[in-house]
Amino acid sequence: MSASMDRRKFLTLGGAGAVGALSVWKLADAAVGGLLRGQAPPGIGHVPAGAKALQLVATDGWASMPQGSLPVDPWFPDVMAPEGTDTYIFGFRNVTGHSRAQAEGQRGVTQISAPLVYVEAGKELWVTVSNVGLSIRPDLTDSHTMHWHGFRNAIPFYDGVPESSISVPIGRDFTYVFRPKADSAGTYMYHCHFEDVEHVTMGMSGVVFVTPPGQPDRAYAEELPDTDPACSRFDRQYAILLTEIDNRGHFNDAHIQATDWTDFQPNFWLMNGRAYPDTLAPNGAPDAANGTPKPPPGAGNEHLAHQPNSSLIVCQPGERVLVRLASLGFQQHSLTLPGIPMRIVGKDARYVGADTGAWVDTVDIGPGESRDVIFTAPSQPGRYPLFNRDMAKYPGIAGDAWHGGQRTEVVVQSGLDAQTEPNGWSL
Amino acid sequence: MAHNPDKSRPPATARRHLWAVLGIASLLAFAGLVPVGSITPSADAATGATSGVVCNRSSANGQSNFLLTATDGYVTVPDGNSIYMWGYAYGNGAFQLPGPTLCVTEGQRVNITLVNRLSVPTSLQLPGIEDVLADGNPSAPAFDSTGKLLSLAPPIGPGGSTTYSFTADRPGTFLYESGTDPQLQVQMGLFGTLIVYPAAAAPGQADAAYAYDTSSPGANPGDRPVYTGEPGSIYSASHEYGLTLSEVDPDLHVAVEQATGHVFTSADYTAPYHARYFMINGRSFPDTIAPNGAPWLPAQPYSALSEVQPFDPAGNPLPALLRYVSVGVTTYPFHPHSNHERVIGVDAHFLRDGTADLSLEKFAIVVNPSSTQDATFAWTNTEDYEASGVPVAVPETLNLTTGDFWNGTPYLGKTGPLNPGINQKTECGEYYHVAHSHDLTQATNYGASFGGMLTLIRVDPPEDSSCG
Ligand SMILES: [Cu+2]
Ligand SMILES: [Cu+2]
Numbered sequence: 001m002s003a004s005m006d007r008r009k010f011l012t013l014g015g016a017g018a019v020g021a022l023s024v025w026k027l028a029d030a031a032v033g034g035l036l037r038g039q040a041p042p043g044i045g046h047v048p049a050g051a052k053a054l055q056l057v058a059t060d061g062w063a064s065m066p067q068g069s070l071p072v073d074p075w076f077p078d079v080m081a082p083e084g085t086d087t088y089i090f091g092f093r094n095v096t097g098h099s100r101a102q103a104e105g106q107r108g109v110t111q112i113s114a115p116l117v118y119v120e121a122g123k124e125l126w127v128t129v130s131n132v133g134l135s136i137r138p139d140l141t142d143s144h145t146m147h148w149h150g151f152r153n154a155i156p157f158y159d160g161v162p163e164s165s166i167s168v169p170i171g172r173d174f175t176y177v178f179r180p181k182a183d184s185a186g187t188y189m190y191h192c193h194f195e196d197v198e199h200v201t202m203g204m205s206g207v208v209f210v211t212p213p214g215q216p217d218r219a220y221a222e223e224l225p226d227t228d229p230a231c232s233r234f235d236r237q238y239a240i241l242l243t244e245i246d247n248r249g250h251f252n253d254a255h256i257q258a259t260d261w262t263d264f265q266p267n268f269w270l271m272n273g274r275a276y277p278d279t280l281a282p283n284g285a286p287d288a289a290n291g292t293p294k295p296p297p298g299a300g301n302e303h304l305a306h307q308p309n310s311s312l313i314v315c316q317p318g319e320r321v322l323v324r325l326a327s328l329g330f331q332q333h334s335l336t337l338p339g340i341p342m343r344i345v346g347k348d349a350r351y352v353g354a355d356t357g358a359w360v361d362t363v364d365i366g367p368g369e370s371r372d373v374i375f376t377a378p379s380q381p382g383r384y385p386l387f388n389r390d391m392a393k394y395p396g397i398a399g400d401a402w403h404g405g406q407r408t409e410v411v412v413q414s415g416l417d418a419q420t421e422p423n424g425w426s427l
Numbered sequence: 428m429a430h431n432p433d434k435s436r437p438p439a440t441a442r443r444h445l446w447a448v449l450g451i452a453s454l455l456a457f458a459g460l461v462p463v464g465s466i467t468p469s470a471d472a473a474t475g476a477t478s479g480v481v482c483n484r485s486s487a488n489g490q491s492n493f494l495l496t497a498t499d500g501y502v503t504v505p506d507g508n509s510i511y512m513w514g515y516a517y518g519n520g521a522f523q524l525p526g527p528t529l530c531v532t533e534g535q536r537v538n539i540t541l542v543n544r545l546s547v548p549t550s551l552q553l554p555g556i557e558d559v560l561a562d563g564n565p566s567a568p569a570f571d572s573t574g575k576l577l578s579l580a581p582p583i584g585p586g587g588s589t590t591y592s593f594t595a596d597r598p599g600t601f602l603y604e605s606g607t608d609p610q611l612q613v614q615m616g617l618f619g620t621l622i623v624y625p626a627a628a629a630p631g632q633a634d635a636a637y638a639y640d641t642s643s644p645g646a647n648p649g650d651r652p653v654y655t656g657e658p659g660s661i662y663s664a665s666h667e668y669g670l671t672l673s674e675v676d677p678d679l680h681v682a683v684e685q686a687t688g689h690v691f692t693s694a695d696y697t698a699p700y701h702a703r704y705f706m707i708n709g710r711s712f713p714d715t716i717a718p719n720g721a722p723w724l725p726a727q728p729y730s731a732l733s734e735v736q737p738f739d740p741a742g743n744p745l746p747a748l749l750r751y752v753s754v755g756v757t758t759y760p761f762h763p764h765s766n767h768e769r770v771i772g773v774d775a776h777f778l779r780d781g782t783a784d785l786s787l788e789k790f791a792i793v794v795n796p797s798s799t800q801d802a803t804f805a806w807t808n809t810e811d812y813e814a815s816g817v818p819v820a821v822p823e824t825l826n827l828t829t830g831d832f833w834n835g836t837p838y839l840g841k842t843g844p845l846n847p848g849i850n851q852k853t854e855c856g857e858y859y860h861v862a863h864s865h866d867l868t869q870a871t872n873y874g875a876s877f878g879g880m881l882t883l884i885r886v887d888p889p890e891d892s893s894c895g
Contacts, residue, residue, distance in 0.1 A: 154765055197876055367791075
């Protein structure tokens, strides 16, 4: 919502606008039914062979910061939050293959960070964004978009910027078609661009990456031997999205208050939608039958049903590990991995090769940037923290200064199966 | 667009007039402002170009001589606020923000006389320029008897003047800014751009120029841009743009305004610094896309709109050049949408090591405080959907939310209706892409979205048919 305009919209339209939009959804239902099995709706077009088709619903919901976090009165925890949650969010959820009713049933149960999306260069990616409205704010008639941040071939129509393009009103679907070219391998990100500062920080952000044609085990199209520092071959890959949360903005959105976004001053720093120590919890998977979110397995993870994406990096001694870093926060970050030298092989989805790549101990990354980093796992099994060196700003709690910050771990252990999906996560 | 009177430049077209009128109408409606009459912002700004670098040249006998006056004035921001600023006027002219863009040629001796009409001491510093003389003596930091730093260059008292002299010994984009109490004075607006053009003859090609030298691209062929395969520093002289990034804490400016008449320093401002306005070329969106010299922005003469046509190896082979300058206090993560930009220079150093090409294609141009970057940009109509059609049926416009900078179709050069109540701003089916700080709190006007450090890239259809 815009600070003032939507307030006026609310006052003049009241609930009527929202009700009208919902009835439109019903009308549209018949026309787009086929979409829900991963196919393009009749009359929309044919998803080409080899292409990936996804359906993402855009809606609101609730997430949870780490248990035991210090309150920030009155903003955090939000008194309106359902049991087990504390922070109001917007987000994208993957409902590919689910029925229309199931997709619509996700209104109010979104997630942060958004689903990890990837595609092979040269193949198409069709992403249908379905705006199912906001459960807590039926007064807001916000549209949503998908902006593939850094995608080079975008025409405005598929760029997701509402002012220079279209956006998706409540009750509507829109299918974005992306055709990453053969030379476009690398790590990108995606986010909603509607009222961008608000929708992005509310959680409508995720990682999308492109693999080189026919080389799923390389970050970029090259065939250098492992011994070459510029080699981008890996045994395992993990994508980590960096964001921040200022709970005042989240509270204000839930409580129909305006936010001056130039006041932004985060109180949590997230990796893949979670703050430490939740970053270490495993991935969560929704109920396969109906798409309902479920918490990750394990005691103490019950609060993470709406934050399914782990940041734990697990690998075997001597393996090459690719870490795809992307930032959609508003701050500059410096990530360090003590004891393990890192080689930057990509910046902003461009291979940096021998001339401009570098060995580093700290990776700098700013808002809207990406870095592809490769390291060789130490021969010594163990736990190696990977964290934002600017830790002084973390909230912390008594006995744990890292609490609430951007910190995860590289766990080196033997006896692992080969990785089949990035982050061990399958869309 | 053209900066350079001695190079060929396309004539001003009807479309550009249309754009200017459109801009005035819509922006006045937005900001509720009244035009105050036409002004000539600086010496040779009246080139007829509506956007792009506006060069001030003052060259005689192999020397460039400039007069700048440090003075005060007001700028407007799109939410209607008026902000008290300090700034550099060209010659004895009127206050402007940023200061006038000074253009010289590599090898020239440059003399810049600064007259101080402020109530505080000030000075000029030129990061990256060596062996600067101030009135014939080395321009060195000044310390008081206790060793406390007074100024990064010899301070000029109110009413005084100093002439700074140096040789422009390498090409590239430089900035000039206050060297006295810079944490206050640069924030107040005392900054501008200095462009050093290479001495080497321009390429034989029409409209072509070099930003640095004439060397051909080096090794590393896997990292060629998609548009030419010949990055180097060649660019289209009629598509040269300056983007100076800055920010404003309005409370600080009110404090300085109320203190006018006596010496005010950064030490006198004890409230926490908190920027609320974010600017490109001294303007916040949507003012950033208004034309050069827009009469309703009398003290903010420089447009930040860039305009290109699709890359075409035969008809339009040259990339645009964007000269980024940051005078902020934080690093700005500037994000141009559409094709990436190729950073070819940082702090007026060509990114080339012998034959090794160190330039880098980026989708975030991260500009540090007091730093400059030069980037080339070309837009390629990779998909050519105009020929094939988009592969999905386009929903009826009424089933979508439509933006006023959308042409109403997926296609370049085509137009379609927008939803009722949306005032369509496209003229001939051109595309617009945004370019903005991705600290999205900076892409706002005091927190309100789609403002601040944001501008547009205009992509015109290739034949420029209905566009003039
Ligand atoms: Cu959104
Ligand atoms: Cu973005």
